[in-house]
Amino acid sequence: MLVSNLEILPGHTIVRHLGLVQGSSVRSKHVGRDIAATLKNLFGGELRGYTELLSDSRDEATDRMLEQAKAVGANAVLNIRYSTSSIAAGAAEIFVYGTAVELQDD
Amino acid sequence: MIDLYVQAAGIVVLLILGYLFGQISERRHFKRLRKREVATAFLPVVATRYPPTDQPYQQLLVSGNVVIASDYFKGFLAGLINLFGGRVTPFESMLDRARRESLLRMKDAAIEANATYVFNIKFDTTRIATGRLAAMEVLAYGTAMIPLDTTPDTVVVTEH
Numbered sequence: 001m002l003v004s005n006l007e008i009l010p011g012h013t014i015v016r017h018l019g020l021v022q023g024s025s026v027r028s029k030h031v032g033r034d035i036a037a038t039l040k041n042l043f044g045g046e047l048r049g050y051t052e053l054l055s056d057s058r059d060e061a062t063d064r065m066l067e068q069a070k071a072v073g074a075n076a077v078l079n080i081r082y083s084t085s086s087i088a089a090g091a092a093e094i095f096v097y098g099t100a101v102e103l104q105d106d
Numbered sequence: 107m108i109d110l111y112v113q114a115a116g117i118v119v120l121l122i123l124g125y126l127f128g129q130i131s132e133r134r135h136f137k138r139l140r141k142r143e144v145a146t147a148f149l150p151v152v153a154t155r156y157p158p159t160d161q162p163y164q165q166l167l168v169s170g171n172v173v174i175a176s177d178y179f180k181g182f183l184a185g186l187i188n189l190f191g192g193r194v195t196p197f198e199s200m201l202d203r204a205r206r207e208s209l210l211r212m213k214d215a216a217i218e219a220n221a222t223y224v225f226n227i228k229f230d231t232t233r234i235a236t237g238r239l240a241a242m243e244v245l246a247y248g249t250a251m252i253p254l255d256t257t258p259d260t261v262v263v264t265e266h
Contacts, residue, residue: 005228005248006225008155009157009165041175043124043127043128043177044131045128045175046207047173047234047241050241051243054173054234054243054245058171084232085232
């Protein structure tokens, strides 16, 4: 499955548009990580635990989107966008969406 | 009254700690960023939506993210600046670091895949708020263009 945030793929022709596909994931950290992050907040710097958490969460959201794309018979998802919102203390939602298409090699 | 002094002393200690550790780590980070930016300057990253058609490419979505926290001193200073208005430089430098770091992580992923360009780069910035915590996440993503006729051994990278 080809995933791209471009709209045009040189060398391929879009033979069918299959509509919007999306995936989302809401995750939070356990309290220990939150306490460590609060301490780190005094001194500044990267919060590695959160970086990993959001990265994993993004992978999960992307997987869900790809499952949807597979279900509608797509072989590529184009023009994808990520969006992130912090919905509550310690939890963030990752949302990813794109256009499912069927591609044919030229 | 004594309580007040203790509280004030606590704030001063936190400010000093925040200033020392925060500034040292920020200066080190900027130094690292400059070094890595020079080392990865051969890979062009562009915000154009239209990919090159000069030769066949394989496409790969690449991304890099980072969550960065402010320190106690920055938070305090920002609060002061907020009274008078104007540029909140402590947070500007924090976000600058986060943007450059995420972009470099994305570039590292692209370089690992032997890409020669990264197209349609997008940034996504979010405040990750956990109570009193002030932290920002920056995600950079784009489409890495990998020339199809080159195997990893024969990639020619133009030096800057």
